[in-house]
Amino acid sequence: MPIGDAGEVQAVGLDPALIDASGDPQRKHPEMHTTGAPPFLHSEGKATLQDNYLTEADDEPTAEELATLRRVPAHIPWRIFSIAFVELVERMSYYGTIAVYSNFIAKPLKTPTGAALNPSSDNAQPGALGLGKQVSFSLTTFNAFWVYCCPLLGAWIADTYLGRYKTIFYSVLVAEVGHIILVASSAPSVLEKPNTALGVFVLGLIVMGLGTGTFKPNISPLIAEQVPQERMRVETQKGERVIVDPAVTVTRIYNWFYFFINIGALVGQIGMVYAERYVGFYLAYLIPTVMFILCIPVLIFCKKWYILRPPSGNVMGPAFKLWFKALGASWTSSPAQTYKNLTDGTMWDKVKPSYLGASAPSWYNFDDAWVDEVARGLGACSVFFWVPIFWLAYRQMDSNLTQMCSTMQLHGVPNDLLQNLDPICIIIIVPIMDVLVYPYLRKKGIRFTPIKKITAGFILGAFSMVWAAVLQYYIYQTSGYYETGDPDYKSPINVWTVAGVYILIATSEIFASVTTLEYAFTKAPKNMRSLVQSVQLFTTAFSAALAQAFTPLTNDPHVVWNYGAVAIISFVTGIVFFFFYRDMDKQEDELNLLPTGHLGTAAQAEDVERRASVVSANRTNNTVSEKI
16 A cells, blocks of 8 residues: 555554554554654655555465575665765774784884884884783774774664764764874874873774774664665566565675675775885874765765664663563573473563553553564574674684794785785675575575574684694694794795685685674664664674683694684584574574564554555455445
């Protein structure tokens, strides 16, 4: 039913059960039940979005069609690529900046700008503050922790007060201020006073981290929301009946989103390393600062084409209250009974408004569908807490693999340049997966669901560490380290032998990291997408803490055991993860097809949709009666 006909809908003759589920059974708040499209669908006067909101169910796939028809993504509108460009520039500026943190903090100042004395020398080393490795490690670790804590704040601001677009825009401004402060910290006149330079640097690190952290949980939901279709539909394309599946569309969007992320990271990391080496730190900080400004005009110019959802108000409070109420309703004095209540599939049904009826608490201003969405979102969050184990393999690139490269035959290749094989491989593999592999699997009817993809990420991460362990063993053997114990050992093995490790890690990222972005979007309640995305980001901070536990194994001759231990842990975790979530994996379509839940006055949208479907059914019945 087109939204233009909404005014014809009469709220009479409705099933009382439908009214009870609207979130206002006593109808004390008439504004919740007024007809018309939800406010966010009037955004920028996009009539086509309003027309698409209330659709007939005739084109939704049947159970047989779900099992037999090929699934394809929807058309990707150009506005998605404008958001991807914003992410590319942000990642270029972020990774380009942090790539020089270590040298800026640890190495001493040798030239007024911090550039290397002889940039062309293999031993050229830029530096500024000269505080050593320990201070460098502490500050860079703090930065990683800070950047991954701030997403929780950014998600709360977006979901509760400002909405995603405004939060992103203000985050860009804050991060830009941080970049400017970092440029100031690297000015030659400031570097002459190390204590002042350190203070300004730390301030810039904090401000930029705040902007970056509040930016991250909002940009990824915003890009996926630009395709308004949220229900499956059957279409005929080139003579073939296919299912246009929003989940497949989201997979495509996030694959290319990750593609743009890694282009930005690659350009930033390579470019700024050479800028610090040949010119100085002020240029390495200035280029990202100037590039980051490009985000502002793009966001302003493209705003009128974006699909923007308004903030939902206080969503976190009711969600956590509901969770605790569900836990409380399942708790008994018997541990066995409590476990049964928590796992028999009825925990959330017992706290639905329709189940509680008149005994529902006064803060119950949501419908049954929203309870289902919260349950699904919490299930997604539980998936994310397994992912730090996956990142253990990825984090070997930060130091251990770089040091491994330095013990091999480099043939003129800087050892710290090899880590850029990871984004290069991702840039190559993403199009192959999106254009060839995934469509082939869908054509053959093979469902490569998110749980299976994450499992594959764990397994490939484990294989990459097996490769690294075997290679490290042969480096020890061929260098004579086991016999001599020489700390400056050198193996005759070519450094490009390590490429296999990076290729496997890059492929595992496409399966695990990209899929967590996708999973956070598709499984979160629509008014909590930023929050669930922030939880996904926050869990990556745990991987840094886990990595510290392996520090004793990062010294020779124990590095083989380091790689081996990570391989075993990743492999076992992947297997356990799959069996733990295989039931959820079987419910993938069912979870994605859950109706949209509503909280507070947003229940209006569901009310309109219900009445539209009832009126449509009545009209159909009347037409049939007239023909009879």
